[in-house]
Amino acid sequence: MKRELLMIPGPVMCTPSVLGEISRPVVSHVSSEFIEVFGDSLRKLKQVFMTESGEVFVVAGSGTLAMEMALVNVCEPGDNVLILSNGLFGERFREICMRHKLNADYQQAEKPGSCVSISKVEEKIEGKEYKAVTVTHVDTSTSVKAPVKELGGIIRKTNAVFIVDGVCATAGEEERMDNWGIDVLLTASQKAIGVPPGLALLAFSEKAVEIYGERKNPVDSYFLDTQNWRNVMDSYMNGKPSYFATPPVNLIFALNTSLTEILREGLEERFKRHALIAQAFREAVKSMGLNIVPFKEEYAANTVTAIYYPEGVEDKVFRSEMRREGVIVAGGLGPLKGRTFRVGHMGNVNPSDIIATISAVERALLKTGCQVTLGQGLEAAQRVLKEL
Amino acid sequence: MKRELLMIPGPVMCTPSVLGEISRPVVSHVSSEFIEVFGDSLRKLKQVFMTESGEVFVVAGSGTLAMEMALVNVCEPGDNVLILSNGLFGERFREICMRHKLNADYQQAEKPGSCVSISKVEEKIEGKEYKAVTVTHVDTSTSVKAPVKELGGIIRKTNAVFIVDGVCATAGEEERMDNWGIDVLLTASQKAIGVPPGLALLAFSEKAVEIYGERKNPVDSYFLDTQNWRNVMDSYMNGKPSYFATPPVNLIFALNTSLTEILREGLEERFKRHALIAQAFREAVKSMGLNIVPFKEEYAANTVTAIYYPEGVEDKVFRSEMRREGVIVAGGLGPLKGRTFRVGHMGNVNPSDIIATISAVERALLKTGCQVTLGQGLEAAQRVLKEL
C-alpha cells in the first residue's frame, strides 16, 4: 500500500480516525454501546442535513438505493415525476420511474456543461401537476451544480415533493434542507460525508412523510419501504434497539466519527473550505489553458470538477501518468468519456491535496506532450488559497 | 473496548486480518488493486457456495435485501410461491411476496422447534404449480435447521426455483448449491462468512438465470434487478471495472480475506468444526438440565442454538450477568422472546469460545438463583471437543 492521493469523486479518502473506527471488533447491534452510537449518528445526520423536523434513515446500501427509496416512498404508480438532469444521474431516476410505473418527465440540460434553467422548470410545473420533482445537486459526470435553493423556492409553492440527490454534494456544497424546502434529501457515505462506501443516507421532510401517510397502495418493495425502517431509527434515537435488518455496525461507528468531525469543523466553515479549494482548482486549470465542463462559474460544483483534455492527450496515458505521480483522478463518464478527466475535491480535502494534484496535472500534461508552463497552475491556485 | 466474546447469531466476531483489511485506506473502485480483489472474491464466493455454474452477486445491503432480490428476480406478479418456515424468517418472505403481488403459500412448522415435514412439502408441490419454493436453512429464532438436501431432491424434479435463505447457515452448515439443487442461495456477510455486516451475497443457478430470461415484465425494482449487476460482476471477474453503484470497497477487501481464510480451512473441515462445536454446546446445556428449542437432534442447527430458560430465570438479568462475565449472548425472538436465549456459534468460533460460553452460562445461572452443578456442562462439552 503506497501513500497516494485519491482525488476521485468518490469514494474519497477518510481520516485516520474514521478508518480506525471501522476496524473495531464487531459489537452486537443491540449492545448499549452501539445503541448510543447509532442514536448519535442519526441526530448528527440531521444537523448535517440541516433539518430539524426531517426524519433520517441510515441503511446498508448505495446512493442508487437511496434514490429508489426516495421515489418509491413518495410516489405511487401513475404519478407524474419531473426529473431535472444536468448530466447522467437524472437518467437513473428515469429508470427507477419506469420500474415503478411512474410517469417521468425528463428534463435534460441542453448539453454537457449547461444547467436546466429556472424558467424551464417554472414552465414545466405550471403545465402539469407533479407528485415529485427530482434534481441531482451535483452531477458527477459534468460537475454541474443545480440551483437547489432557487428550485426549492419554486417547488415549495406546489404540491410536489422536492427530491434532491445530494450524493456528490451533501456535506460539501451548501445545502439547507429545511430552509431551502427540500423534502427528500439523499446521499451516500463515500462522498463528502467521508466514510467508506456502503451506506445510503436519507431524510424525509414532514411534507414527504404526510404524503406517505396518504398512500393508497403499500410501497411496492419491502426493503425500500421507509415504514419498516422508521421504528428502527426512532428506537435507536430513543436509546432502544429495534430490528428490521442487521445494521452495518462497523460502518455506522465510522459514520458517527465522521459526522462528529464534520460538525466540529462546522458546516459553514466546511462549505467555505470546499468553495475555496474548488475555486483554487478551477483557477489553476483555467490558467493552464484547460477548459472545464460547466459553462458558467455559478454552475461549477465545489466537490468535483470535470476538465476537457487539451488536444492530443490520451485519457489512459494521462491518468496512468497521474497514478505514477501518486495522484488518482477519474475518467470521464458517458458522452464525456475519453474527452474529460474528473477531480474530486470533497470531504477531507485540504490545500495540500489540491496543490499536489495541480502539480501532478502540470507534470503529467508535460509528459504526455502538452505545452505547459510549469508552475502556472500552481501560482493561480496559491492566489486563491492564501485566503483560507 | 474490553476483550469480550460476541456469541450471538450475527454479527459475529471477525479475525484480526479481516478487521485489518476493512480499515485500509479507501481505494478507487476502478483501481487495478480493487479489480483484482473483487474478482477474486467473486470466484472464491462461488467455491464457498459450492457452485460452478452459478452466477454470484455481492451487493451493499443486508440479508433482507438478498431475500427480496432472490424473489423478485425469479418471480413475476401472480406467480405462486411456497414458503417453508420453521421460525420467523419465512414470514419475511411472505411480506416480500405481498409487496410484489406474488401468491404466497405459507407453510409454517407446527410449533417452535418442529420442522415442516418432507411429506407436507411433497403434498404441497403435487397440488400446485409453484414458481419458487423458499426455505430458511437455519431459522435463527428457533435454531431449527431445514433438510435442504432432501428438499432440493424433491424440488429439482419440478419447475419451481428452489430459493435457500442461507443467512444463518452458509459457510457454517453443510450446504452444496450445485449438488443439492439449490437455485438461489443467499446470505449476508455478518454470519458464518465472518465479515462485518453490510453485504448481501447471492448466487443464481443456470435454471434461475434461464427463468429470468423468460420474464414477461421487467423486475419491479431498479436496484434489485440482477440484470443491472450482472455486467458488473462479470467485468470484475474478467479483470475489468464496470459501474452500476459504487461497490463497498473496504467491505469487499474484508470479504476477500475472510473467503481466503474459509477456503484455507477447507469447507469440509469447516462444516465438521461447526458440527462438533455445536454438538458440544448442545450436550453441555442438556447435561445442565436445560432444553433446547429444536425437538430433534437432526433439526438442531450447527450455527446457533436457542435454549429455554429454566423456571424462574429472568431474561434480562441472565443476559446482563453473562455480559458481566464477558460473554454476549442474544435473547429470544418472537413467541420465544423472554423464554429463551440464543447462542451463536459460527464463523471463526473455536473450542475456547464455546467452553468459555458454557462456563459463563453455568456461573450466570447460579447467580440468577438456579441449581447448577458447576462443571457439569463443561465436562459434557469436553467429551465432545476431544474429538476435534
Add this chain to the structure above:
Amino acid sequence: MKRELLMIPGPVMCTPSVLGEISRPVVSHVSSEFIEVFGDSLRKLKQVFMTESGEVFVVAGSGTLAMEMALVNVCEPGDNVLILSNGLFGERFREICMRHKLNADYQQAEKPGSCVSISKVEEKIEGKEYKAVTVTHVDTSTSVKAPVKELGGIIRKTNAVFIVDGVCATAGEEERMDNWGIDVLLTASQKAIGVPPGLALLAFSEKAVEIYGERKNPVDSYFLDTQNWRNVMDSYMNGKPSYFATPPVNLIFALNTSLTEILREGLEERFKRHALIAQAFREAVKSMGLNIVPFKEEYAANTVTAIYYPEGVEDKVFRSEMRREGVIVAGGLGPLKGRTFRVGHMGNVNPSDIIATISAVERALLKTGCQVTLGQGLEAAQRVLKEL
C-alpha cells in the same frame, strides 16, 4: 491471523483500543497532542506504581534495560549489592553488577519453587552494609512471588536502596511503591501493563534520587543515566516538549490507553481479579493431579504459573497440541526446561481465557496419553470463579 489465546508470561494480549492506538499515524514528538498524552501517561504511571513522590521514566527498551538503569543510577563501582533470587532473573542482576564493578552478594532460593526467607535476608543485611538490595517480585521461570511488602519493611530501616524488578508483577500483583518502601520499581510494557513490548518503565523514590545526588562519579553509561531523562519527563509532565532521544510515540499512545483502562478498572479490583483467576487456575491444575512449581500457596504468583508435566508428557508435543487447540502457553526456563510449562494470566486476562486454557490443557494432556478426567479441572476453576 487466527483468533487464538496468547497465555504466555509476556508479551500478553492487548485490548482492541490499545492495538488501535498503536497504529495511529505517527505524530511529532513535540506536537501538542503528543505532549498531552505523554504527560498523562507519566502521571498515570505514578498512580499504577502507587507512588506520589517517585520520579517516573518511560524509555524505549526492555525490562533488562530497566534493570540495568536501576542499578547503575543507584550504585557506583565498589558498592555492595544484595541480590535475592527465586529463579533465573536474579542472575541477570548479577551479570549487570559484574559489568559495572559492583560487589554482588547473590542469595538464591534453595531450589526451584522455594523463596529466600525473610530471616535469611535479615541475617544478610545485618552482616554487611549494602548500597542496594534487589528482588524479582515474580520470577517468571518458577512463578514464585517474593514477599516484597515484608522485605520493604526490613530494608527501609537500612541505608540500602530497595530495587524491585516488577517485570512480571506490576499492575497485576499487589505492589505499593510508597507504602511498602520500594525505592526503585521497574517493569516493561508487555506484561501486566498490557502494551506490546518496547518500553522500559521505572520509578525512583526520593531516597533513590537523593543517593543519585550524592554520587562521586557520573553514571558509566550515557543512555542509562536518569539525569539525561529527568528533564524530558519533567517537561512533558509540565506540558512542554524536551528532547533527549526520540520517544517511541506510537507505543506511548498505546501505553496511555492501557494505563487509562487499568485505572478505570481500579488497582484494587485489578489485584483481586488477578488473584482470583490465578487461584482458579491453580485449583484446576491441582485437581487434575498436576504439581505447580511454587512450594507454598503464599509463594504462588498471580500473574504466571509454572506447572510440572506429569510423567511421560513431552514438552514439545504438549505445547504443539495446545497450539492446535488455539491456546499458546510457554515452556519452562533454565533447569525447569522440558519439565514444566508456564501459563501467563496477567493484564487483560478474564475468566473466559483461563477456562479456555484449562479446557485445552485437559484435552491436550489426554491426547498426549495422560489419564485425565475431563471436566475435573474446569469444575475446580468454576468453584473459584463464581466468586468474581
Add this chain to the structure above:
Amino acid sequence: MKRELLMIPGPVMCTPSVLGEISRPVVSHVSSEFIEVFGDSLRKLKQVFMTESGEVFVVAGSGTLAMEMALVNVCEPGDNVLILSNGLFGERFREICMRHKLNADYQQAEKPGSCVSISKVEEKIEGKEYKAVTVTHVDTSTSVKAPVKELGGIIRKTNAVFIVDGVCATAGEEERMDNWGIDVLLTASQKAIGVPPGLALLAFSEKAVEIYGERKNPVDSYFLDTQNWRNVMDSYMNGKPSYFATPPVNLIFALNTSLTEILREGLEERFKRHALIAQAFREAVKSMGLNIVPFKEEYAANTVTAIYYPEGVEDKVFRSEMRREGVIVAGGLGPLKGRTFRVGHMGNVNPSDIIATISAVERALLKTGCQVTLGQGLEAAQRVLKEL
C-alpha cells in the same frame, strides 16, 4: 485526527501497511510466525545496509542507544576516538566517550553549514592512532551531509574502526557499508527506514567483530554488549528462537513490512528519489530568496533541509501558521534555534508531499509578513520534479 503532512526529520510518516502491521494482535516471540518475520527482517536489513558480511542487530531502543552500543563494543577505556561533527550529534558521541573513559578527539566543522574537510581528517589520523573514527552521516541540526565514501576510503587504510551514525541517512542517502568501508553502521527505525520510533538498528563489519574478539575487558554494560544479542540474531536468522530480552514484536512486524517496501522500490531508485525531491525542495526555497544552512550543494543532505528564516519571521508564528496549513515542520536546534526551520523529506516522501510543503511555506511566509511571489518556489520545484 486530521489528515496532515508530517515533514519533520523524524519520526516520519509511515505507509498504511506499516501502520497496519504494528497493530496486529501480539504474538509470542517464540512463535513460528514471529521467528520467520524476525529472520526475514534481519536478512533484509543487511540488504538495506548494503552489507553481506556484516552482523546486524535489532534492539528495542533509540538512535542514541545505537550510538552508545557502537562505541562500547568497539572501544575500551583509554582508547582514542576521533569524532567528526558537522552539527550537534557529534557532541553526543563525545558525551558517550566521557562516560566510558574513551579519549575523544572532537573535530567540529568551522561553523554551522560547513563540513569537516578531508584534509583535516587526514591530518588527524596521521597524527594519532585511533581505535575508532565516528561521523554523523547527516547531521539533522544543520542538514549537512558528511562525505562518508571519501572518509571510508581513508580510514580503511588505518586500524581504526569507522563508525557511521546513519540515523538521519540510512535508506535515504546513498550509503554502502561494505563498499565504502563502514565498520559500524547504526540508525533508528523512525527516520528513512519508515517505521515508528522504538528500534535501534546496527551492523558490525568483520573488522569490527574481530576487534570485539580482541577485547581485554568485557563491555562495561550488559544491555549494550553485542555478545548478548549475537546469539539471538543468529538464531532467528536460522529459524530458531532465542532469548535475551523480549523483542518488540509489533515493531519488528512493522520493520519487516517497511524493509520489504524499501527493497521493492530498490535502493538505487530510492536514493534517486530522495536526491531529486531534496533538490526540488532546495531549488524552491532558494528561488524564494531563502538561504539554506549547508554552504555547498555537495554538503546538502537529501533527507532533511535546514533553512534560515528571512528577516523578521518569528519561528513560533511561522510554524504554527504551517500547522494551520496542515504541514508540520521542525524548528532549529542548538545555535540555530529560532533562526532556522527544518523540513524532513525522507522515507516515503513523494512529490505530492514536497510540493504541498513548498506551497504551505509560500503562504505561511506571506501571512507572517514576508514579501513572497506566490508560485515561485513551486515553479522551481516543478522543473526538478519533472525529471522523476
